[in-house]
Amino acid sequence: MKQYDALVIGGGPAGITAAMYLARSACSVLLCEQLTPGGQILMTDTLENYPGYPKGIKGYELADLFSAHLDGLPVERATGAVDSVTGEAGNFVARCDKQEYGCKTVLVCTGARHRTLGLDREATLLGRGVSYCALCDGNFFRGQAVAVVGGGNSALEEALYLAKLAGKVYLIHRRDAFRGAKILLDRLNGTDNVVMILDTVVAKLHGETELTGLTLRNVHSGEERPLAVEGLFVYVGFEPATGFLPAVLERDARGFILTDTEMRTNIPGIFAAGDIRSKLCRQAITAAGDGATAAQAAFIFLEQF
């Protein structure tokens, strides 16, 4: 079994940064990523708040640049999902794509995945009108009516993106105000084909084989009404995927991993960075910052072996 100083799980902004810092500290590193490197920024049209890019940068371009940054460094890569981590500090064993790897430390950078609305036939209509990624699927709805559900930055950003493609965008939020950035809200307010619907939830999806519309319900009056749309884009938050990690690893009530400010978890030798962590701000820049801190903390931890 091959041995490494550090195993980094997840190739988003947190994992790529952690791998970069560890390799530059002469640690042997294996980076396991189940998909294409880049993480959630591959689902983002343009990042306007990543320092150094005053005009914004396309998500896929930043992902390519992140990945290219590793190319000149001695970081080994494996493609596959890590499905178990066992053992203890200095002697962890992780399984990725049926292969076992030994490592002294583990850096969990597995991010978060979208939450669903939990409606009947939501899974059946996935890819048939229901989507969680405007960048991936928006093009299918050129000139059509779509709904975006959510009240945070992701929902606002994606509604703006869809407004350039779709004929009409209904932005639906269950509260009386959006919690996303004011600059995005101002832009949406100035966009003719966007209609905001507050205090409202999606109660039902219509359509057997393709989405044909929604039933909306006002959260105060309970009144229901139909809305004809061809597409539904859901941005109602994210949930962490930590099922493959030891049960004794401490999580918060929502399942995000608890760490101290140096990204140490309650299990010596296991660090967590990025969106997988219990924290306030989930962004590319904070994920990258967490990755750098976790790498430095792991580097210091490795001195004992």
Ligand SMILES: Cc1cc2nc3c(=O)[nH]c(=O)nc-3n(C[C@H](O)[C@H](O)[C@H](O)COP(=O)(O)OP(=O)(O)OC[C@H]3O[C@@H](n4cnc5c(N)ncnc54)[C@H](O)[C@@H]3O)c2cc1C
């Ligand atoms: C639509 C949208 C718009 C956004 N817009 C912005 C924005 O404008 N600006 C901004 O700063 N941020 C934005 N974000 C948030 C930003 O993308 C995330 O905060 C950031 O990508 C988190 O980085 P991460 O490395 O922690 O996790 P992720 O980016 O989620 O990466 C985690 C990686 O781990 C991999 N993985 C998961 N489980 C396993 C496993 N078991 N084994 C191997 N690999 C695994 C995943 O495939 C993924 O590639 C946006 C997010 C979305 C969804």
